[in-house]
Amino acid sequence: MKRKIPVGILGATGMVGQNYLILLRDHPLFEVAYLAASERSAGRSYAEAVEGRWRMGEPVPEGAAGLPVYPVGEIEGALKSCRLLFSAFSTGKEETRLIERTYAAAGLPVVSNNSAHRLTDNVPILMPEVNPDHLDIIPEQRKREGWSRGCLVTKPNCGVQSYVLPLHALRAAGFVVKEVITTNLQALSGAGYPGQSALDVIDNIVPLPSEEEKAFCEPQKIFGALTGDRIEPEDSLRISSSCLRVPVVHGHTSCVWFAVEGRQPSLEELETALSRFRGVPQELRLPSAPDPVIRFTREDLRPQPRLDRDGGRGMAVSLGRLQRSPVLGYRFTALSHNTVRGAAGGAILTAELLEAKGYL
């Protein structure tokens, strides 16, 4: 039996960190060996550090309960005990960038949930099914930054997964999609804990203007081109998104309209493109890769967050209501699990791809 790769988690006591521990329990490739959190938690065992704050529906995994919690920024223990870091430690943008670069410079590949480096020109925003080739920037990144074994990869905002993956499937099938409108109905766990006030979402929904910029910037970069040591965003892709917080625990829903340039394909053609799409993670049979990655349905009343978010163990996108539209041409509704595919799970799949490509 192959030995597992030891991994670490920055921000291990927060909600995303807790989710990593659940998803990495019994993972075939990785095992959790290093945990770091804020000074407040450091120096205690993990079980002590999360007492009264553990918010998963199952207990702290046994292997993690006794691990010591290091302060974020501590390097020596990390280097000794792990070979890859998941970064879910959220603090000021500048400080986050510095922390992540410090670990990368010290020799550790870092897969980050934070937005801090997403728009850094030589750091990819990776969706393993969409832009796996963006990992090819790593040698350039190491050269420019002077890093030997470390590197830095981010995953996108949880809000864009539901529509970027289907749009990619359509583009991969040859349909030129440049204009997109979406309404993103975002779940509560997207804001962490405590996050949104209960008064905002009982008998109410609230606008989320701060999410709306990410909704087009990140896809432009994900669909961008790797040129030399930087990723050029695809500016010709135009996305307008209205984001609202809705009283759903997990599962972001997107109502999507899009135009196809040139010949207007039939709905059957689009359905085929969506339901048959397979990406590199599916080809490589990566442990966390769902197959199919787009669960297509013709049922009228689907997708629904509570019934569909766990599809593909939370890693698939559920897509339905594909129709023609008198404006732009087509529309569908899609949803994905924001804390699995959209956070810890998406980052784990990225780490699996890094391993498969030999970057660990």
Place this chain on the structure above:
Amino acid sequence: MKRKIPVGILGATGMVGQNYLILLRDHPLFEVAYLAASERSAGRSYAEAVEGRWRMGEPVPEGAAGLPVYPVGEIEGALKSCRLLFSAFSTGKEETRLIERTYAAAGLPVVSNNSAHRLTDNVPILMPEVNPDHLDIIPEQRKREGWSRGCLVTKPNCGVQSYVLPLHALRAAGFVVKEVITTNLQALSGAGYPGQSALDVIDNIVPLPSEEEKAFCEPQKIFGALTGDRIEPEDSLRISSSCLRVPVVHGHTSCVWFAVEGRQPSLEELETALSRFRGVPQELRLPSAPDPVIRFTREDLRPQPRLDRDGGRGMAVSLGRLQRSPVLGYRFTALSHNTVRGAAGGAILTAELLEAKGYL
């Protein structure tokens, strides 16, 4: 003091009927004098008929508690006691049409909340601020149908109010708007009681495909032209709408994108057109007409259903987040109270307009 006009309510024991009673208590023009409901309720006093089913936040109005409930379809009492009927009695489409026509033929103007007659070519879907001139079809309607004093007017589906009114304000200011995309987040009371299952909307939202056709057909007719004895829908108006049920008690929210043909106006111009719009009900100072009818806000986190639905005593549309969009050109978010403006209140305003125009 002028004597009030006696009015009747078909379907008086249902939720819309109950809402009529609350809104008509102390109305300056109308007083409730006739109540009709299904056979099950008929023959009892109103207070008895709604015992255990009254769902308003305040008690049964005193004047109504002792009124007898007639069976729907009973004509004689209606003719004797009232001069206008609000129809909120919901049954099969064919039967509803027959019932409403029977009362109209007997000489009573009928303002209907039902969808049954909305697409009948000589029956207007009236929004008093938008197409008050469609009432001019009444003489033609009476002629074709052979009715003397009765007539038939409908109000639109509760889901279209939030965007039809602002679109009209823009068109009235000279902006040619022909392409519209909306996501309609509909409140629970739109489905009546019991309506939606709680399991559909706790930690969940559900598609409402049945609402999506109304979302473009009704606006096309509202914006249509009166030609001879029929209303021609404006087919060149293209609206695509995605409708979902959200766990909000009252207040439908629409995220709206739209294109303006020709010169692209500034946001200030659009804001002016929206915030200064006044319609015939405002000019005539009709008792239920809100002024302003569009409550424009620049606040980032508004509109919100719980905070804004009661604006203008539930009769105004709250509109915010007006922005440019890289697709179609512009967008905003609007909301209106679905059981006030969108049901009983909208019908009462229509009745006030009928009275002002001399049709009672």
Place this chain on the structure above:
Amino acid sequence: MKRKIPVGILGATGMVGQNYLILLRDHPLFEVAYLAASERSAGRSYAEAVEGRWRMGEPVPEGAAGLPVYPVGEIEGALKSCRLLFSAFSTGKEETRLIERTYAAAGLPVVSNNSAHRLTDNVPILMPEVNPDHLDIIPEQRKREGWSRGCLVTKPNCGVQSYVLPLHALRAAGFVVKEVITTNLQALSGAGYPGQSALDVIDNIVPLPSEEEKAFCEPQKIFGALTGDRIEPEDSLRISSSCLRVPVVHGHTSCVWFAVEGRQPSLEELETALSRFRGVPQELRLPSAPDPVIRFTREDLRPQPRLDRDGGRGMAVSLGRLQRSPVLGYRFTALSHNTVRGAAGGAILTAELLEAKGYL
């Protein structure tokens, strides 16, 4: 026409403060003349200070929008402009006590929503229908504290209103009630804004242990005896309460069991005692006094927060499901509006009583 009494509000920009402004608009006795809040808001007009934070369903009352906001602790302006202060400024307990005493010492009667002084032995926790006689401590309070015209009165925690009032009605009718068990299902607005995390109450309810001590301490003092210059709690009253936060916007619900000593009365006797109860505010016809103050119902499915909280304009207690119980003997369910009767409205009624008794 009598001139209105000018009043002030400490903590005017918070949710309770906003509620005061709504409830005092068009009040027949009082008019708002002085507003104070934290340093952050001070120096601006009220409209500016609450921009983006106003959370009432109707706009800022016109009279208040232009008032200047003073910093809490400012005395001179308060003395000049008002004759009574409502204190809803929440900060550390010690500091709150000091602030309230400072205003009282300067000559202003203070009615406080804060818990800081509730257990101070010469400060009453007043429920106008229950212990109006506790106001008789004011002369003693002034003597001991050396205050001339100022005084200090508190209102109880919002969680105890639903059951203290009915228990008092029973005791007033001669039934000796000493053992009480309640489950208090508390609404979100009881925690202010932002208050409870949405993740705590979507598809969830959470224990509120911090409320459980107040649930018996405050009633013991409210039912206590005025002896000399202090109020002696009624220790023989035993109340055990389990408190939980539920996803209701406004309206605390209590499931109550109680024992009656001696002869066991019939349900009819208890119903009579509850439904006929009238207190001093009802006798004096104080402007905010609901009549009846206990709205008794025999309907099986009532009370319900959304349908009943606004009873008596939010000032009444709705009570139903009165039954015999095989344990303790009897039970009922009661609810009251926690931000009206339970906060600003209850304090306003107390102020009306102070005025009627000549303490202003």
Place this chain on the structure above:
Amino acid sequence: MKRKIPVGILGATGMVGQNYLILLRDHPLFEVAYLAASERSAGRSYAEAVEGRWRMGEPVPEGAAGLPVYPVGEIEGALKSCRLLFSAFSTGKEETRLIERTYAAAGLPVVSNNSAHRLTDNVPILMPEVNPDHLDIIPEQRKREGWSRGCLVTKPNCGVQSYVLPLHALRAAGFVVKEVITTNLQALSGAGYPGQSALDVIDNIVPLPSEEEKAFCEPQKIFGALTGDRIEPEDSLRISSSCLRVPVVHGHTSCVWFAVEGRQPSLEELETALSRFRGVPQELRLPSAPDPVIRFTREDLRPQPRLDRDGGRGMAVSLGRLQRSPVLGYRFTALSHNTVRGAAGGAILTAELLEAKGYL
């Protein structure tokens, strides 16, 4: 490898039926071999029958998708294909009794989720950890009814699990508990689909009077004595329960007060009794038996439905907030999963016990 026992499900297309299929997928003892539902579904494959109605968060198990659906009441296929029936077919009480007796008479052991037979004197309400000895009535049942191999066992209402199990643990440890008060906050799935109206539980909670009788009758029988061919309820146990529907998807919460006769034990003694309790299913290591069956916590803010309902794969009771109470003496809060332990899961555990005791 031992061959699995083929089992059948009456009412297989409803929500409880769907839950059985999920819980029995990969069950070590049982495999689903027979499905029956109403006439509407009969004659189709299971996958066809539930199309558009499947409400589980994961797909129809492969083994079940192709099974034919028989009409409830069909005997021959049942006898041929299975050796035990789970009955979740809900119709009129009389008819349900007849259906269940018909299958039992034909030779099949029936474990029922229905209330129809719960108060039949020779049919046990079984909670495997509490009254496993009540299965000893089966020989008497067979004798009186003239059944050879069939028998009839029910499981209790989902609302009583949370407190009956802890009360039993206390009684098993020698504490005499005869007086109990509970508030039961019941989840939505307890009412099936569509069940409760969304308007009842958004910004609201509603009384559930119909559940309150079950709350004491069923525990009296569960704690009753087997005498000859009938079970005598324990009348001296007095339970008063207030039941309300709350907007929680799964997980019933009970706030419980109880008196202990005689010496008043310390909280530590009670904690020990609760946390160490093991019943026959734990001793026999039945496949669905959770261990521990009572998950005791000292955390202040627990139990919470969303975080604790899945404890012990939905089969454990989570219990916390154990405290002294000035009334009755003690109190705690407990919760259990109403569709797992409280419905399909509890019945499966009962079937496992039947098998272990040789009744299949």
